[in-house]
Amino acid sequence: MKQLYEDLWICTPEANANKIEPELMMHGFLLQHLRGNILISRADNPLDHDAIADSGGIIRHYLTHWHEAGPATRQLQQRFNSALYCHARALGHVSRYAEPDATFTKAEVHCGSFHVVPTPGHTPGSTSYLYASPYGKTYLFVGDTVTLSHHRWMTIRAAESNEHDLHQTLNFYRALRPDVIMMSSTVGHPGWQEVDLRQWLALLGEAEHNPRDLCLSQASNDGG
Structure with missing residues (x-):
């Protein structure tokens, strides 16, 4: 786990060893909030779990979308007795790994x-989180709605993505004034x-005009 700012750490990147995007890395973030530590996205490395324990544990774990749920989600919930949060439209998928303590719509x-803002498009339940740090910077956790791939901004479209919703979300983003963008996956x-x-x-304009379709990537990888 690496410290980025006075109150924010990034978890050890998780490599996604597949032939589609061999350099794809998935990220999670630990926010030191006045009411207790908050985890955003994912943290799968056991060494990060120990680092979280050394920092005082976590009181809440927020998922930006259901793709972030996995075996470690339940492990974190059990180890730290933390409350798990996700959008109601992600509930069915997340519940395969851990039962959320609360949902929102x-x-x-x-x-x-800590601002919870549904931003559908990448998935129906995609959610962003906005936090104005008392140390001066405003953090925006965008999940996989926009990302960087080799210094090129793009959106990620999956089977359940909705182009109209994604367009509206990007327009909503344009009204925000973040200082730091936190992405759940990058290449x-x-x-x-x-x-x-x-x-x-x-970057929002560039991302909007550079969609990356994971379904087409999978089909190409499979020879289809």
């Missing part, structure tokens, strides 16, 4: 300052990126 503010790039307003608007 609309924008909410948790713990007094050949770390899981975070500092931005100013000009860079933020430019």
Whole structure:
């Protein structure tokens, strides 16, 4: 686990060893909140679990979309007695691994300052999290809605993606003013990126015009 800012750490990247994207890395983030530590996305490495324990554990674990759920989700829930949160439309998939303690369907503010914002498109239950750190930077956790692949911004489309919803989400993002973008997966790039307003608007435009269709990638990989 690596410290990025005074109150934010990134988990050990998880390599996705497949022929489609051999350099694909998946990321999770530990946020030190005044009310207790919060985990966003995923943390599958047992050494990270020990580091979380050394930092005081976690009180809550938020998933940006159901693709992040896995065996470690239940392990974290049991070890730290932490509350698991996801969008209601991700519940069925997430429950295969762990039973969420609570779901949401609309924008909410948790713990007094942690903004939960449904941002459908990549999946119906995709959710972003916005947090204005008391140390000065505003963090936006975007999941897999936008990502970096070898310094190129793009959106990721899966079987359950909805192009109309994704377009609306990107327009919503344009009204936000984050300082740091936290991504749940990247290709050949770390899981975070500092931005100013000009860079933020430019990367959203680039991502919108560069969709990556995972279904087509899979078909090509299979020879179909």
